[in-house]
Amino acid sequence: MSDAPSHPIRFVLSDMDGTLLHPDHSLSQYTIDTVRALREAGVFFSLASGRPPRAMLQQAEALGVDVPIAGFNGGTLVNPDGSVLVSHHLPAEAALIALALFSEQPDVEVWLFADGDWLRREPGGPMAVREEHGLGYGPIVVERFEPYLDRVNKIVAASTNTQLLIELEAQLLPKVEGLAQVSRSQPVFLDVTAMKANKGEALKTLAAHLGVPLAQTAAIGDGGNDPAMFHVAGLSIAMGQAEEAVKQQATVVTGSNVEDGAAEAIERFILSAR
The missing domain is CATH 3.40.50.1000 (HAD superfamily/HAD-like)
Incomplete structure (x- = not known):
């Protein structure tokens, strides 16, 4: 070419x-x-x-x-x-599917972005510390993600285990086909967003x-x-x-x-x- x-x-x-x-x-x-x-x-x-x-x-x-x-x-x-x-917001159905899959993984930090905020359910882990340096601001810890499901910008599975994220991507894609985009924006991040x-x-x-x-x-x-x-x-x-x-x-x-x-x-x- x-x-x-x-x-x-x-x-x-x-x-x-x-x-x-x-x-x-x-x-x-x-x-x-x-x-x-x-x-x-x-x-x-x-x-x-x-x-x-x-x-x-x-x-x-x-x-x-x-x-x-x-x-x-x-x-x-x-x-x-x-x-x-x-x-464009992620459909609640797709968000629930992704959250359920990611939450089963002990080596994965699960983040949700909504209302311009970075949300997580547990105190910061090693991936959050890294991300905070890159973004310039930290996460807000919430008890539940459910109140935000009607306005999710992005869900992220973060892990240093790149092979695990590759496997999770392959598992999630057929589950949210036609509902969401799934891609690894970086080797350590698996992103789930709306189709558009x-x-x-x-x-x-x-x-x-x-x-x-x-x-x-x-x-x-x-x-x-x-x-x-x-x-x-x-x-x-x-x-x-x-x-x-x-x-x-x-x-x-x-x-x-x-x-x-x-x-x-x-x-x-x-x-x-x-």
Whole structure:
């Protein structure tokens, strides 16, 4: 497949963790400068992440993002002024199925996101400590998840046992077929969201909002939730450290996030073409 897109790219949608961000969740100056150059060239740039929108605002500001961003794997699209453009909630039936399956696993921390909050039923475990550092805020401990089931943004099974999450993904998919999206946003996170809460739908919605044909869009990512946008973008770019199954669904592969591969790809495949 040719490295160069067949149409000039006018909109870039990028994942955050494992893509734009280094492992310590920082943005390099190289990445900040490259995104600035992209925007100065007249190309729209935005973020799509499994994170809640409120945990994306600092990075969006640092990158000068001035168009809507997509949180919760595309489940919630938020305008620059903080107003909600689109929001998709997980059906209660699917939420109950996922919660029942995950709660049976002693090696899994179960999180629920609703009303803009991160909720859990037990005090913080090791995965919560890690996530708190990345999100910039901590969870709220609640007695029960049931009062929130009519407005769930995302359910997460978090574990250092990657093989267990792979097995849980395979078990859950047929149980919620047609009701929910199930994907590993990172090797240690298994996300459950509404059917339309995926990055492919987010890319379609944002491109239409900006008046950009899909053939003139590019998507960059590394996780199992990123091929959804790869499949609709005119140019798809996988990070060097991504799993092979993710790389195989992209147009091109760039360097790892440690190597600032996203910025490198923007320069090579988008800016140079302009």
